[in-house]
Amino acid sequence: MEYFESIKDRLLFAIPKKGRLYEKCLELLHGADIQFTRSQRLDVCLVRNFPMALVFLPAADIPRFVGEGNIDLGITGQDMVAESEMGPLVTEVLPLGFGKCSLQVQVPEKGNLQTVESLSGKRVVTSFEVLAGQYFKELDEKTGAKTRIEYVGGSVEAACALGLADGIVDLVESGETMRAAGLHAISTLLVSEAVLIKSTQTKKSNHNLLIDRLTSRIAGVIAAGKYVLCNYNIERIRLKDATAITPGRRAATVSPLDDEGWVAVSSMVEKKIVAEVMDRLEAIGACDILIIALDNCRV
């Protein structure tokens, strides 16, 4: 009873209890300064420094809990949202840039069935019964055949080799699992990444302010992971060329140096292009180029 009382007025935030998204979710929460200690027995824990409780759930169940308004916020894959058919009841607040994968139709590389049309009417094994069902229903309407969709909870890639299926519908990221099982992809149903979702049915609308604050913190952590701060010195006559290379998000910060004719520039640069940016700055005469990692930001 005491336990239920303690979470009653808190914002409820669900994250996957294990699996591919778990560690990344913990990193995000840590970056957003959400402090908690997960107990071994309970799948709910109170956050010490924010009026929120974390709920650890299977990634597949999170869209339903959020969609039905029992949980205010959650992190799961877009694939899980689509599979749950809760789309109209949940709002995608923020794509999180991790957990990127595609849901693909796969068949044995050396088999006779090399097109989705030829797979129509055969046996397909998947953990995504709803999405695979919709896909093959549409295809079957064209071919006039009836595909058998069968559910398995995991290790889907083994189904063809075990004689359970002619093809599968499963997630692919690097493609290693698929290739190791002698399969290749012949069609893509959807591409997915982890997302922050909130309920359109929330039973506690007074939590909206907290949801906005937390969303902003998480967005800050994600942006800090994407950008670095690039500082350098350049002759004022080269400033125009330099700021064309590092325009910044709004504009570069330009400060005079105690050396007439020179300025210091500070600008946010996307991490993935930073080496190329440094090459280009150096080529136009910039010096003392410093790249500074961001711990957190609000941009």
Ligand SMILES: Nc1ncnc2c1ncn2[C@@H]1O[C@H](COP(=O)(O)OP(=O)(O)OP(=O)(O)O)[C@@H](O)[C@H]1O
């Ligand atoms: N190989 C992958 N690379 C990137 N993201 C993935 C990959 N596999 C799954 N995901 C994403 O992570 C989500 C959860 O997948 P995961 O396999 O961890 O779930 P699970 O089956 O509930 O966990 P478990 O297999 O531990 O029971 C998927 O819905 C998808 O969005």
Ligand SMILES: O=P(O)(O)OC[C@H]1O[C@H](OP(=O)(O)OP(=O)(O)O)[C@H](O)[C@@H]1O
């Ligand atoms: O393309 P890859 O990088 O090889 O990743 C794809 C694999 O990852 C997922 O499974 P996971 O390893 O999470 O385990 P599961 O099969 O138990 O869900 C997915 O179901 C594939 O099997």
